[in-house]
Amino acid sequence: MSEEFTLVWRRLADQRRRQRPALSIDQIVRTAIQIADAEGVQALTMRRVATDLGSGTTSLYRYVTGKDELLELMVDAVHGELEVPEQPSEDWRVDLALIAHRQRAMALRHPWFATEVGSRPPIGPQALRWIEFALTAAGGVSRDITVASALLGAVNNYVLGAAVNELSEQEAQRRTGLTEDQWRAVVAPYIREVVIESGDFPEATRRIIDAVDLNHDEQFEIGLQCLLDGIAARVTGA
Amino acid sequence: MSEEFTLVWRRLADQRRRQRPALSIDQIVRTAIQIADAEGVQALTMRRVATDLGSGTTSLYRYVTGKDELLELMVDAVHGELEVPEQPSEDWRVDLALIAHRQRAMALRHPWFATEVGSRPPIGPQALRWIEFALTAAGGVSRDITVASALLGAVNNYVLGAAVNELSEQEAQRRTGLTEDQWRAVVAPYIREVVIESGDFPEATRRIIDAVDLNHDEQFEIGLQCLLDGIAARVTGA
DNA sequence: TACCTAGTGGGTACATTGTTCCCATCAAGG
DNA sequence: CCTTGATGGGAACAATGTACCCACTAGGTA
CATH class of the missing domain: 1.10.357.10 (Tetracycline Repressor, domain 2)
Structure with a gap:
């Protein structure tokens, strides 16, 4: 992780348009926030997010490198409020x-x-x-x-x-x-x-x-x- | 958990003396604090604490009901400083x-x-x-x-x-x-x-x-x- | 049109964790 | 000596994050 580490915000910028994406980072982050708000971070699992979105669990990893990055995105997203x-x-x-x-x-x-x-x-x-x-x-x-x-x-x-x-x-x-x-x-x-x-x-x-x-x-x-x-x-x- | 829940501090008080205890709550908490200080909470696992103490992992559960309670004890323990x-x-x-x-x-x-x-x-x-x-x-x-x-x-x-x-x-x-x-x-x-x-x-x-x-x-x-x-x-x- | 390629969804599987269950052991009392 | 209850701890399971892999598809290319 220490070698090829880049900030999420970099990757968000040069995000090439995807061919027919079924999900979006925003959607994933919003769903994750809803879960964490309502049931606590302990209830926030990748499987749970995927279930709520009606997608496969590992599909989330096409949008987010991992749970850590998801939390990073969540922290920034609520600043948007x-x-x-x-x-x-x-x-x-x-x-x-x-x-x-x-x-x-x-x-x-x-x-x-x-x-x-x-x-x-x-x-x-x-x-x-x-x-x-x-x-x-x-x-x-x-x-x-x-x-x-x-x-x-x-x-x-x-x-x-x-x-x-x-x-x-x-x-x-x-x-x-x-x-x-x-x-x-x-x-x-x-x-x-x-x-x-x-x-x-x-x-x-x-x-x-x-x-x-x-x-x-x-x-x-x-x-x-x-x-x-x-x-x-x-x-x-x- | 909701039915028979009692505060740790209660249980600490009416702790009957144990027959030849190999460990002590203090020892466990101190070890856990050392690990968390040095390597972060993410490194704090029950197995790790047990290893550092040279005991079996599940033996810890004779002293502490779970990891949550261990953290509660840690939070109080550092107030002692x-x-x-x-x-x-x-x-x-x-x-x-x-x-x-x-x-x-x-x-x-x-x-x-x-x-x-x-x-x-x-x-x-x-x-x-x-x-x-x-x-x-x-x-x-x-x-x-x-x-x-x-x-x-x-x-x-x-x-x-x-x-x-x-x-x-x-x-x-x-x-x-x-x-x-x-x-x-x-x-x-x-x-x-x-x-x-x-x-x-x-x-x-x-x-x-x-x-x-x-x-x-x-x-x-x-x-x-x-x-x-x-x-x-x-x-x-x- | 047929095909190739890269991106995409997602199932499977594995490592790591907390924790329960169970059994062997052992101290102390009768 | 035997019984009993506490104790240490191994085995095993459920939950979780995630790497790996394969099938599929859209869109460009021959």
């Missing part, structure tokens, strides 16, 4: 918030995305399209592209981490095959005993008992506003 | 920074952690130990535990996302079996042609050509300080 405004507003803060919210929504729509992007740097055409817009928006923060890029990266980090954390419980349920109720019925007593009743974790106990339970949206918004505040301070200050 | 100070300092900002840095260092030491935690909420004993400290430190930010917890969560999001993003390139190399040099030799020309020479992505081009290349540490620090600034503003303001 990120709608890019014609131009950034005049308020960088509004723009960065919009970027954060759209990225988060996308990551939550595709629960496999946040983990899969962890080994697939998004450099496909759709990702580039989005990055270009994000950098344009970040240009409103600072004319210094180094600063702008670093701060955009910070927002990106926050959004991705928030998605990973938010999804972890849901994905744990999927992995174990438990419903949300069953999950709670297993975890709650454990937490009560080990955390609360043991007395070993007073702060965690306080957190569980006294804290208002913010939903994920509120929680996300608080952190995001903090980060944007910090960015604002750094920019106006310098 | 997070050294907890006897008590938080008087400066919450120092404490949160320390938390962020230690968590990041741990995530980078174990490249599989950030993605695996995405489907395994850390509720094991080692994770609880760390969370307790983190909440104590966050108590310095605000007496309101709801606020403190939300802001700590923001830091946590940022750190995790930073790790995922930072590791993505390295993990891509591992997945493709390319060295760092080979990887660059493949990606660089692609970026040059598609991003720079195409003229389609002026901001991205500016980013690549004009921006000073910050290393990951610097990049992390900038975002972290922004976030802490934002937290500080929110707390003193309110």
Whole structure:
């Protein structure tokens, strides 16, 4: 693999037209995304994709070199859902918030995305399209592209981490095959005993008992506003 | 699985003493972590763990219900590396920074952690130990535990996302079996042609050509300080 | 028109994995 | 000494990714 390795995106470009193709890469990627969204990456098998497309399993290998490449294409494809405004507003803060919210929504729509992007740097055409817009928006923060890029990266980090954390419980349920109720019925007593009743974790106990339970949206918004505040301070200050 | 499902942590507790056990859960988990650290999760197979331990493959199932549970134990085990100070300092900002840095260092030491935690909420004993400290430190930010917890969560999001993003390139190399040099030799020309020479992505081009290349540490620090600034503003303001 | 060639679909088969089943072994208690 | 239950681990199976191979077909060529 190390010798003749080429990026998918290269091969997509000089893809000669095929004679009466029965499938298309787009179709395959779309089907794969549907499966992974609905049933988790663990349910994403080549046979399954083929079955859903009504084709033979190994026919897929005419379009995609393997499952790995399929996942790479999926990661880029969902970037295509990120709608890019014609131009950034005049308020960088509004723009960065919009970027954060759209990225988060996308990551939550595709629960496999946040983990899969962890080994697939998004450099496909759709990702580039989005990055270009994000950098344009970040240009409103600072004319210094180094600063702008670093701060955009910070927002990106926050959004991705928030998605990973938010999804972890849901994905744990999927992995174990438990419903949300069953999950709670297993975890709650454990937490009560080990955390609360043991007395070993007073702060965690306080957190569980006294804290208002913010939903994920509120929680996300608080952190995001903090980060944007910090960015604002750094920019106006310098 | 849905009927007789119990958390690992339960079973760890009422683990009856075994007669002349040849292995131990700790030993198995440690070995698994070593393999995953050195060669990636893809190299982590039950047979491999057994081989490294000089035992039969299926003997592992006397200690662990399956690979999934092993990964759960691994995720908790690495939390054990997070050294907890006897008590938080008087400066919450120092404490949160320390938390962020230690968590990041741990995530980078174990490249599989950030993605695996995405489907395994850390509720094991080692994770609880760390969370307790983190909440104590966050108590310095605000007496309101709801606020403190939300802001700590923001830091946590940022750190995790930073790790995922930072590791993505390295993990891509591992997945493709390319060295760092080979990887660059493949990606660089692609970026040059598609991003720079195409003229389609002026901001991205500016980013690549004009921006000073910050290393990951610097990049992390900038975002972290922004976030802490934002937290500080929110707390003193309110 | 007849034929050739390269691209295409897809079945078969194999290696690798997680995991279940089963049996031999062995420590400890009666 | 014998019984019992726990333990190590081999054999075997199901699921999966994928290489290999063959049949078929469209479109150009003689």
